[in-house]
Amino acid sequence: QVQLEQSGAEVKKPGASVKVSCKTSGYKFTAYGLTWVRQAPGQGLEWMGWISGYNGNTKYAQNVQGRVTMTTDTSTNTAYMELRNLRSDDTAVYYCARIAASAFFDFWGQGTLVTVSS
Amino acid sequence: DIQMTQSPSSLSASVGDRVTITCRASQDIRNSLAWYQQRPGKAPNLLVYAASRLESGVPSRFSASGSGTDYTLTISSLQPEDFVTYYCLQYSDTPRTFGQGTKVEIK
Numbered sequence: 001q002v003q004l005e006q007s008g009a010e011v012k013k014p015g016a017s018v019k020v021s022c023k024t025s026g027y028k029f030t031a032y033g034l035t036w037v038r039q040a041p042g043q044g045l046e047w048m049g050w051i052s053g054y055n056g057n058t059k060y061a062q063n064v065q066g067r068v069t070m071t072t073d074t075s076t077n078t079a080y081m082e083l084r085n086l087r088s089d090d091t092a093v094y095y096c097a098r099i100a101a102s103a104f105f106d107f108w109g110q111g112t113l114v115t116v117s118s
Numbered sequence: 119d120i121q122m123t124q125s126p127s128s129l130s131a132s133v134g135d136r137v138t139i140t141c142r143a144s145q146d147i148r149n150s151l152a153w154y155q156q157r158p159g160k161a162p163n164l165l166v167y168a169a170s171r172l173e174s175g176v177p178s179r180f181s182a183s184g185s186g187t188d189y190t191l192t193i194s195s196l197q198p199e200d201f202v203t204y205y206c207l208q209y210s211d212t213p214r215t216f217g218q219g220t221k222v223e224i225k
Binding site for chain 2: 035037044045046047059061062095097100103104105106108109110111
């Protein structure tokens with residue numbers, strides 16, 4: 001069965017960086033893209049960008065462009081999302097999700113809480 | 119960017135009620151719409167894609183329809199486990215955008 005297992009919660013200071021991992025299993029990694037979505041406490045869902053599992057091509061949302069890097073490791077079927085220069089408003093649960101049919105998001109990781117606080 | 123306006127932001131209903139949630143896109147999204155259910159502290163769960171196609175395993179009390187800019191999710195008879203939050207997602211264009219969410223509460 002398809003599974004996406006994310007790394008554990010992180011606490012970071014403003015200005016620091018965080019790297020969240022998303023280890024996948026149960027499907028052919030290179031046949032699907034992966035997306036990252038975040039959710040601030042009590043708020044809605046915000047798309048951050050995506051990465052191709054095939055060739056690593058990326059597309060980022062404008063509001064994180066320049067601070068985010070998404071990568072993959074096809075040897076371990078793992079995706080990574082690094083966010084730099086963290087601010088307090090980056091405090092959120094970060095989700096990875098598989099992209100089905102190059103379109104919607106079908107399977108999701110359990111989420112990783114990133115807290116940015118001095 | 120395509121704006122998704124979801125309404126209502128919350129609603130109160132009773133077990134057995136029929137409820138409808140709406141998402142309106144700022145432009146034609148050509149049925150490129152998905153609906154998600156999110157329980158507190160959990161990841162979103164796909165209910166519907168392509169505007170009206172139920173994901174495997176989703177109970178038949180859920181249905182969805184729409185075209186162009188206007189889309190609806192209907193729960194025909196609310197069950198206790200349905201009192202959670204629902205989001206729409208448009209995937210017609212990048213950036214992908216979600217509706218603001220609808221919290222379904224017990225009356």
